[in-house]
Amino acid sequence: MKNKKIFVACDTTNISRIKEIINKTQNLNLKVGYKFGLEFLNSKNGRKFLSKLKNKIIFADLKINDIPNTCVSTIKAIKDLNVNYLTIHISSGLSALKASKKVSGKIKLIGVSILTSLDNQALKEIGFNKNVKKLVLHQAKLANKAKLDAIVCSAQEVKIVKKIFKKEIITPGIRFSSNLNDQKRVLTPKQAYKNGADWLVIGRDITKGTIKKNIQKLINHLSQ
Numbered sequence: 001m002k003n004k005k006i007f008v009a010c011d012t013t014n015i016s017r018i019k020e021i022i023n024k025t026q027n028l029n030l031k032v033g034y035k036f037g038l039e040f041l042n043s044k045n046g047r048k049f050l051s052k053l054k055n056k057i058i059f060a061d062l063k064i065n066d067i068p069n070t071c072v073s074t075i076k077a078i079k080d081l082n083v084n085y086l087t088i089h090i091s092s093g094l095s096a097l098k099a100s101k102k103v104s105g106k107i108k109l110i111g112v113s114i115l116t117s118l119d120n121q122a123l124k125e126i127g128f129n130k131n132v133k134k135l136v137l138h139q140a141k142l143a144n145k146a147k148l149d150a151i152v153c154s155a156q157e158v159k160i161v162k163k164i165f166k167k168e169i170i171t172p173g174i175r176f177s178s179n180l181n182d183q184k185r186v187l188t189p190k191q192a193y194k195n196g197a198d199w200l201v202i203g204r205d206i207t208k209g210t211i212k213k214n215i216q217k218l219i220n221h222l223s224q
Contacts, residue, residue: 004193004222005031007059007170009203013043022056024211029219033057033084035201050081058083059201063112065089068099075103085170087112087152090139097146108149110170113139113157133157140165150199155192162196172201176221190222 008025010018018040025032034056040046041060050058060083064071071092078086088100090111101109113136114123120131128135136157143151143165150168153161158169173186192200206214 003031004029005033005199006189006218007033007035007057007199007201008206009035009037009061009172009201010040011037011203011207013040013046015045015049018049021207021211025206025215027215027219030215031057033059033199035059035061035203037061038063047081050083053082056082057085059085059087059110061087063087063089064100065092066096068093068096071096071100072103075100075107075109079105079107083107085110085150088148090142090151094142094146097142097148101146101148104149108168110150110152110168111139111143111146111148113143113151113153113161133160136161137164152201155187155195155197155200158192158195158197168198169196170199170201171197174200174202174205176205176217188221189218190224193222 008021010021012018022034036050041062060078062074064074064087071088075086085108086104087110088097090097090113097111114132123132123135130138136153137160140151140161141164150170151161151165152170152172154173155171158171161169171192174189174192175186176188189200206218
């Protein structure tokens with residue numbers, strides 16, 4: 001159990017709530033990191049809070065997606081924060097990925113493949129001819145070429161990605177139950193780890209309701 005790693009998605013700008021989430025998710029049976037998105041990092045107190053947060057594994061989910069120069073500038077601008085992981089869309093292109101990796105330093109650069117809110121039909125609607133699995137596989141190859149440190153993909157694609165990408169695989173779209181909310185390609189925590197995921201990103205299933213009970217529910221689920 002101790003080798004199981006999760007990022008708790010802190011999807012709020014409320015600092016008091018963030019502190020509560022961090023305090024109540026400390027567990028010796030799990031390695032826990034914390035994911036912060038654009039909403040938090042762009043909030044009035046977001047950057048200030050992260051700059052003072054010590055001894056925690058921090059995942060800045062910026063999902064950078066721009067021309068190479070802008071990607072590089074964005075990464076340089078975040079280096080004053082205590083960030084361990086940072087996301088960039090693989091669709092930014094190989095040049096942007098390579099340039100970003102050169103300046104990322106100690107920050108682990110994570111390539112984002114196809115969002116878990118998208119399925120084959122959604123990809124067709126925005127102009128992609130390949131299905132989800134083929135496109136994720138292609139993007140995993142680009143992540144390799146760019147020497148990225150990790151990749152984000154659905155738990156449903158972990159097995160095929162792992163054949164190509166040998167570094168860390170982070171999987172969002174994790175649900176304890178069949179309640180999908182705004183996600184489409186999801187699996188349970190146990191299924192995701194079985195497929196080969198290194199880190200799981202879990203949000204509402206932990207932060208909604210009683211946090212400590214939800215953490216225990218996760219541990220019980222993984223122990224079955």
